[in-house]
Amino acid sequence: MTGFARVDGHGDGYSWTFEAKSVNGRSLDLRCRLPSGFDSVEAVARAELPKRLARGNVNLTLTVNRAQAVSQLRINRELLAQVLELAREIEGAGAAPPRLDSLLAVRGIIEPVEEDETESRERVESALKADLAKLIDQLVVNRLAEGARIAEVLNGHLDEIARLVDAASACASTQPEALREKLRAQVATILGSFPALSEDRLAQEAAILIGKADVREELDRLRAHIQAARDLMAEGGAIGRRYDFLCQEFNREANTLCSKSADVELTRIGLSLKASIEQLREQVQNIE
Incomplete structure (x- = not known):
């Protein structure tokens, strides 16, 4: 803008x-x-x-x-004719004929013309x-030229967000097998402390924990938001308001990913993701 x-x-x-x-x-x-x-x-x-x-x-x-403004002048011919008539009468009485500069010096012979400015x-x-x-x-x-320069910056931020999403997906803590191994160790500890717990109850709790810790759904939505952002930029026109709303959705998924994370590496990636999304949002404020 x-x-x-x-x-x-x-x-x-x-x-x-x-x-x-x-x-x-x-x-x-x-x-x-x-x-x-x-x-x-x-x-x-x-x-x-x-x-x-x-x-x-x-x-x-x-x-x-x-x-x-330069004033224009005009000769009042009616007044000049009267003055000339009087000069001829005076000349007939033996007076010298009037000079031209004397005639033009008579007040009213030359007058300024008011210009019509309409x-x-x-x-x-x-x-x-x-x-x-x-x-x-x-x-x-x-x-538009400023917008083209901002578009390059936005694409750079989107590329960085995409890279961080891929890194989060590759993180071992996001894989189901890694979650199961972690839960097996936790279950063994619980069984050693509380042998009276039934295996069915433990299986239910394990399923709940896996569901809460699985961030694949958030990562899928982040990928969908990245594609939606690229589609908006390809669309052109006044996209600023919709892009700003999309940034809010980006941030929502990144917050959920960080809250679900129980792994230091995934948390680090999530924080970097939030920082990149904030940089994206700041630039989006500059577009129509």
Whole structure:
């Protein structure tokens, strides 16, 4: 869910910079910081972003600068005609003809033109919305690139979990014959201390102990979870929530394996398994 994007643009006397930062989040949360008067751009962002992203805290910032406007000038021809008419009357009375700079210096002959910004502002907002689309595209690409790197890390953790499951399966204490030998020794000790116990009762207790100590079911489920995790990653899309739930199931089986273990080696493997699962879960928090 981590990503960054930046787009710069300019037009009609304006320049702007879009920035978007995305970090981990349980759901999609968009926070916008835009200059006053650009509410339509924020509306587009809130409409378009959920179409491309499912999770993450996204901060969108827009900075707009406007160049100093250059005023345009125009000649007030009606007033100029009146001034020229008066000049001709004065000239007829023997006065010298007025100079051009004197005529233009008459107040009101040259006046500034107030620019109509409506059309210009519409073009700027249209350009901003186009750049916003580019920004979202760039953010999605950057998040996908980050996701590809995390996928390599996740696969590494899954490989390590698979290796530990195989090691637990190969551990002698997980084999039924090893459990039976251990129970035979325990039964012989019990019979020596309590000879009155019936063999049927001892057989029942032995069966219960074997069932409680057998971790093959947990190992089978762990293998199934590993395959489910690989299938999720191959599926693509927004898999973060389901992957996080799967990590909880991983942890549940590892806890059960450790609680059943009566062997130092199996316990050591179980603890390493829990550590690898926790590392996997931490990375899963970074994906959508």
